[in-house]
Amino acid sequence: MTTDPVELTRRLVRCPSVTPEEGGALELLAAELSAAGFACTRVDRNGTANLFARWGARGHPKTFGFNGHTDVVPVGDAAAWTMDPFGAEEADGWLYGRGATDMKSGVAAFAAAAIDLVTETPPDGAVILTITGDEEGPAKDGTVAILDWMKDQGEAMALCLVGEPTCPKRLGDMMKIGRRGSVSAFFTATGIQGHVAYPHKAANPVAAMAKLIDRLSAAVLDEGNDHFDPSTLAVTTFDTGNPATNVIPASCRATVNIRFNDIHTSDSLAAWLGEQMAEVAAETGIGFDMTTAVSGESFLTPPGPLSDMIARAAEAETGIVPELSTSGGTSDARFVKDHCPVVEFGLVGHRMHQVDERVETAQIPKLKAIYARILREYFAQ
Template identity: 60%
Template sequence: MTDPVQLTADLIRCPSVTPEEGGAIQLLEKLLSEAGFRTQRPDRNGIANLYAVWGESGQTLGFNGHTDVVPTGDENAWDHPPFAAEIRDGIMFGRGAQDMKSADAAFVAAAIDFVTNTPPEGRIAIAITGDEEGDGVDGTKAILDWMEEAGEKIDHCIVGEPTCPANMGEMIKIGRRGSITAYLTATGTQGHSAYPHKANNPIPAMVHLLDRFASMELDQGTDHFDPSTLAITSVDVGNRANNVIPAEIRAMMNIRFNDRHSSDSLSEMIRAEAALVSGKFGVEIDVRFRVTGESFITEPGPFVELVAKAVEAVTGVTPELSTTGGTSDARYIKYHCPVVEFGLVGNTMHQINERVPVDEITALRDVYARVLKDYFSG
């Protein structure tokens, strides 16, 4: 059998800090190719990506993950070197231990063992990117663009991101909230603070506008989602003089929204509010947006139930079906096929001393193996 713990260690020892490939994609490409998978490298703009498929025809189950990791931070603050994959008392330390080289190792090991021992009547596809922790535009999105051009199709997909808050098996993500960031700039007329009537201070207008946003209830939640949230994340005047009324103030806010909204509907609402305040205060308010994902839901049904039963069979825990958390590459895959996420506990990801119990790596491999078995048994 392919050892997912050893494979996790091998991947951690590849210093693939985004956007560097670090050898991780090459390692998996070689391993999968030797196991009979046909591999492609849909690299784009210097980003390493891997697509591997086993089988010629039939229903296709896909797995998606990423090998890039966030920077280590102060390496001297780590108890063990961040790229050494040292194991102490059954715990493996290293950057990417939870997010998400363990899951990469787990589904690759499960897939290789499955096609080696019980070749299915169908296909298994594995899509791994080196651009999830960065901008993400040349990662999974690039793979999906290549798949469309090549006529490649996945019928269902599992993303291996960490999904469990505290205990292995307790949560599957069946959707994600959308995310939109609004950048607001209010422009007035600069002047002396002793003569405010000769200036047009944009600060009161921005404060009023932000107060309107902060006081809003966007919704009360939906069947599968918590209420949408709006967070003011920055207010910046950049004025170091106490006797100058500035000409400009900037602010930033982020909305995580459920399926009651879209980025278009929220953009329209924000622009309308800005226009009202602009007219009231006589200042110009410019608004621009960055959308990093729309909300989506994979409705509970046979595929979701199959994954949930596999998780329960291996872990003994009945998983909650959730849409909590931030964004993931599932936001791209949802346009291609039904997608769910299941992975490890994520309580140390991105932290100093990121770590994972090695028995959880094995358990995750066993869950993916059970999914493969049940999926291709009808």
Template identity: 60%
Template sequence: MHIDAADLTAQLIRCPSVTPEEGGALVLLEELLCEAGFVTHRVDRNGTPNLFARKGPKGAPRTFGFNGHTDVVPPGDAASWTHPPFSGAEIDGMIWGRGATDMKSGVAAFTAAAIDMAESLPEDGALILTITGDEEGPSRDGTVALLDWMRAEGERMSVCIVGEPSNPNVMGEMMKIGRRGSINFKISVKGVQGHAAYPHLVKNPLHALVRYLGELTAEPLDQGTAHFEPSGLQVTSIDCGNKTTNVVPERATALLNIRFNDAHSSESLVADLTARAKRIETETGVEFALESDCSGESFVTEPGPFVDLVRAVVSRETGVTPVLSTGGGTSDARFVQNHCPVLEFGLVGRFMHEVDERVPAEQVRQLARIYRAVLDGYFA
């Protein structure tokens, strides 16, 4: 059974699956996968749509997995688009529409490759596809729910490719073997309000907060590690709600984000920032309270047979040897890495989330060929 990955991309774009709506995208994929002999399960949780599909024996010692999402960000003003955002129109070799790059094309490519491979699986081999409708949303009931369900059902992937766009400009130039962690902090401080002319009667929370933030930003958190660039800390907001110049406010808050490498964990960063706050609290008398929210720990899939296989196939198919990167934001690979070795390879991400999002149709077909060649190599 052959599926044209570009045509499937267009069909998926026509499903208006703005997160968290399913929009018909998973229904379409489930029908195709069932027709190809895959066992499928809808693993919806808390209203979030998810799809699991497997071809081959459960628990096979060699089980290759793909992960991706069909939900998309809102298109914005449809009148700003050259072609309607859910048209899936193919014009001059480009497929237009929301999700064309991120990442209905990636899902279409690995679905086409998996269906094409389905009848050639060895007896000890299996394919698993995990597709969520929650990657662009809170990411609490998407891939996480699928992995929870798989654990309960005894389903297991040996390795996994996440089909997110991974190339900045040219097909084949980059694959992601890890991601930095990301943690947000809200720093709340409380002092004593009073007249600015009588500093001995106040405890200025802003002075303490600025001192604290100055310490955090004065020196880099680290110098980078073997696979990661230095961690980055960015102060994103400072606010006290005070519009009067002669009043020292009682309270102030700051927001910051840290993108951290494998020299740190969310736990170690919370401990460090808390210890710094306690010291300044003792020295100034201004009370500090910290709230944190970690959206993912840093991880890296060390180069080895899996990484080498994918890299060799990409190089052969594109003529470009991909750089092994851990840069960028977060993806659902941060959840998959707790289950099995994972890497990310997909299309060029140039137009993702933009008005007039689009992708070359032939690039989608090329990605499907790459995925199929990886499967051939893995199961050889």
């Protein structure tokens, strides 16, 4: 009997696994996978729940890996939902619930495909699932923790498919072969507080910060390349915390975020930001400080065997050849890329994180069929 990915999705959605709560989702997956012969290990770290599951011999050179997450973002205004956020209710061909799109359906589809493969036609090789409960949160103790544990245990994937939603309009229309990096810079400008009627007795950090932000906003970081759009810089905060209209404040803060392609690294961008800041400090006499936070580096898995295999499977099941893209935000592929080649492919994602999040029910078994084709082709090679 084949494994029903829709029913497995329903059961997962009914688990209230809002980050950082496990909610029973990983326990459910571990039970299903263990029954099919997978060796399952909880790799929890600092209160974050993670699951590692392997079928086949450890260290087999032909090991297909899958990465996903069962944690979900908060419901938000529950009264705005027309369906129970954790009810997994169906209506008009849609399955509703938080995580239905991002990404319990993807996890269910791959788990179902993997279970059927190893129970019906056991391959010469191994299948690994790495499922985290920390993708929607800080992402410090999720996939990173699993990969750290794998290194210590001598576990390895030859390649990895991340099942995040990747398709903008129709199942099969896009896969992600890389991602932009993300670095945020936090600036503080410090001057001298004073009365606005006597500006010569003060040193206004607001004007200096405005000059810096204008300079950064006007900069062209690059023109993009064959696989990436141009890098972008966005101003996300500009604040003094000053409620008075007759006081020049002593300090001012601003934050920018850069989403960058593989022309840059976070270090090179931090150095550039520091240079711009130093120039404005010298021009204005205002003191500046900067700290940075990196969410991930830009990376690319060059088109090749893995992306070709995914494209063939998607076209066979949907009639669509996926576009190779590096658009969008960050994902846990930014961690997996240091372990093995990685590509992302999953369902249509435009309903994720929304009120009444939902997935077209018929697309879940179709995604399972794509994943099953990928697995069969990989182990037939």
